[in-house]
Amino acid sequence: MPDCLFCQIIAGDIPAEVVAETSTAFAFRDVNPQAPLHVLVVPRTHAADVGELAEVEPGTVPELVRVARQVATEAGHDSYRLVVNTGAEAGQTVLHAHLHVLAGRALAWPPG
Ligand code: 5GP
Ligand code: ZN
Numbered sequence: 001m002p003d004c005l006f007c008q009i010i011a012g013d014i015p016a017e018v019v020a021e022t023s024t025a026f027a028f029r030d031v032n033p034q035a036p037l038h039v040l041v042v043p044r045t046h047a048a049d050v051g052e053l054a055e056v057e058p059g060t061v062p063e064l065v066r067v068a069r070q071v072a073t074e075a076g077h078d079s080y081r082l083v084v085n086t087g088a089e090a091g092q093t094v095l096h097a098h099l100h101v102l103a104g105r106a107l108a109w110p111p112g
Contacts, residue, residue: 001046006096010044024060025067027101036104037075041068043097049086053097068101077103083111 001007008014009028016028019039030038043060047053054061065082072080080103085092 001096004046004096005094006040006042006098007046010042020067020071022063022067024057025063027067027071030100034100035102035107037072037077037080037101039068039071039101041071041099041101047097048095049092050084050097050099051086064097064099068099071101072103075103079103081107 005014009016010026016031018026018028020027020041024044025041026044027039027041030040041064043053043057043064045053045057045060047056050061050064053064068080068082072078080101083100083102084098085100
């Protein structure tokens with residue numbers, strides 16, 4: 001998707017600090033971190049959100065979770081939060097599926 005921000009990051013057309021890559025997943029630091037560790041794990045395949053990804057490429061959903069766990073544990077965090085915002089009211093601003101991996105500070109519940 002040429003106009004998609006995360007597709008452009010995956011293609012290397014927009015710089016990002018990449019922390020993990022597999023054949024189907026790509027992970028890079030969020031430009032506006034909300035915790036000491038804040039990484040976005042995205043599929044290489046464009047899908048608008050994780051639910052859509054589950055329809056079009058279901059095997060990649062657990063791969064995103066696996067990479068998220070790897071990123072957190074390799075950074076020394078066995079406690080971390082995965083966030084998936086879906087839709088504008090839930091806070092989704094980029095329409096390419098992504099998991100937020102947040103770790104390194106105490107995280108409140110319920111979320112805002
Ligand atoms: P959402 O709000 O859709 O759940 O998450 C989108 C995330 O993408 C936000 O946390 C935002 O900070 C991050 N983001 C937006 N633009 C860029 C960018 O150009 N580079 C990186 N690395 N992250 C971005
Ligand atoms: Zn995309």
